[in-house]
Amino acid sequence: MVIVNAGERHPSPNVVLIALGIVMLCAVWLLGVVSVAPNRIVPGTSYPLVAALGMPGALLVTLLLGAMTALALRPARIHYLAMLLLLVMVLLLMPFGLMVAGHFLIDPALPQARLGLGAAYWTLSFVLLLYLVELRLRLAIKRLPTALLLVAVALAWWLCARLWLDDLALVQEFQARRGAFFSAVGQHVLLVGVAVGSSLLLGLALALAMHRFHRLRKAGFALLNFLQTIPSLALFGLLLAPLAWLGANVAWLGNLGVSGIGNTPALIALIAYSLLPIVRNTFIALQQVRPDTLEAATAMGMRGHQRFWQVRFPLALPVLIEGVRITTVQAVGLTAVAALIGAGGLGTFIFQGLGQAAMDMVLLGALPIVAMALIADAALGALADITRHGGAS
């Protein structure tokens, strides 16, 4: 082999972690750490590190991040573990930094005043996530412990937010519409669940039909590809008019709740988008089962439906779940757009917030959507792994 394994030698510094460390140090010193606004509409004024945390706080942050960077100069397993520890410490200290900033900067005489997260906080969270990903690869940590670690950190943040962070704009926004928030989350999950569930049933039937009837294949995939190409906003829009007409003119459809605005067009569009990934993956999964495996099943005396349910289907399952994963993540995002045609869900906060120029409300809608997509991705990815190891081989 000609390729040189330069990275295998032990003491060479980990350039990736050093670069990430330097980015974080620059971010906390050069970008605004927090912003303070007198009320929810006026944009806040941003404060740098020393003003927000005081000199001791600024030194502590610099020390922690500097140590993380310095440890990366001599990478060994023990140093990586120390970096992981420091990373968790920084993550846990982040809400406390906000408390300190609130104490320094919020005037108690102004009850409407609120603390916003500055660019440094966002950059730091994002780069810390990258840092964790790199550490995870170096230490070969599995998916589950990493997920548990993140859940623990999220719980700690939630607890801090509930107990001490009343100044934080996001918390104030949440407390102002606690009921609406939870019902929007419920509605979002319900819409995604119903859309993915029904497109799974429909998609399975369609994929099986395509598997059996060759003629259906090309037309089916052409139609689904075509649907997937049409932008979501346009598809929602194009469904509004015919459904409004049907709801108004066909009595029993109207009684079922079919109308131009609301859940019906949202669900139809969501199902239409979800069909392609599910049908494609199911079809590929069914096709890729090796013919000799099926012959072996026949030789063992299995009947047609036994062969399908006991051999072909379990072998196809991981790829099928992969399709469900792609579909679910996609549906979480598309459901947010559906809020524009009155389907409800977390998108309502995004678009109302944009309309009122209330950015904290936008965040209140967008952050849970991102969290939901990440959770769905992780959970279904883990499920696919389990079926892969349990089923085949």
Add this chain to the structure above:
Amino acid sequence: MQARGAVSIPRAWPNWLPAFGFAALLGLALFGMELLEPFFRWVEPDARSVIYARASFVDLLGRHLLVVGAAGAVTVCLGLIAGIAVTRRYGRDFLPLAGQLASIGQTFPPVAVLALAVPALGFGTPAIIVALMLYGLLPILRNTLAGLDGVDPALKEAAIAMGMTPRQRLWRVELPLAAPVILAGVRTSITINIATAALGATVGASNLGDPIIAGIINANMAYVIQGALLIALLALTVDSLFDLLEQQLRHRPTD
């Protein structure tokens, strides 16, 4: 891996026909929307006006294309450079992180990226261009990595044995072989961006999403249909152009 377009439609007709057809329909919709006025009048008998007139459709299309094009140009350059850099020897250390980043980024919904960009950058066209750039970068980066990774190592060694310099190997062997996969990434990125740009109408960036949003707010279905029709035709035109390009790439002569 993107399988978009992997199942090709059987074509008895010439392969440029879909692109040409959709482009012709788009042109017709741009300039001949008035011809459909009786239809829109039937849809909205009570509305004061049934053809969106706050801006000409050509203007809206131009702004839509400007946003998608500007973001697309930057993302293609950045994605390619980043993808190439982390697969060279000097950037190898960053490869696992870049791969993970590209796959995590796919789970961020485009609407959420747009919504998160606005608080940081304010309302208007710059915010949406940056949001599109952030989101469009990842499919290109992922497919560049996948495409370069998929090049047969034996071919790379053969290129070394032939005495090619690293630069020659990149331009004459690796990039041409990875091109179809990279192009598929660009196609995904642009298609998603055309859809996401339409949402820019909600953050004050005027484009083809405008008639839809205005129609929803004023309960005027005619506006909604006009906007939806134009966006759908634009998306289909661009997508079929990429399809055409992919076929050209697949059938190019091997030398």
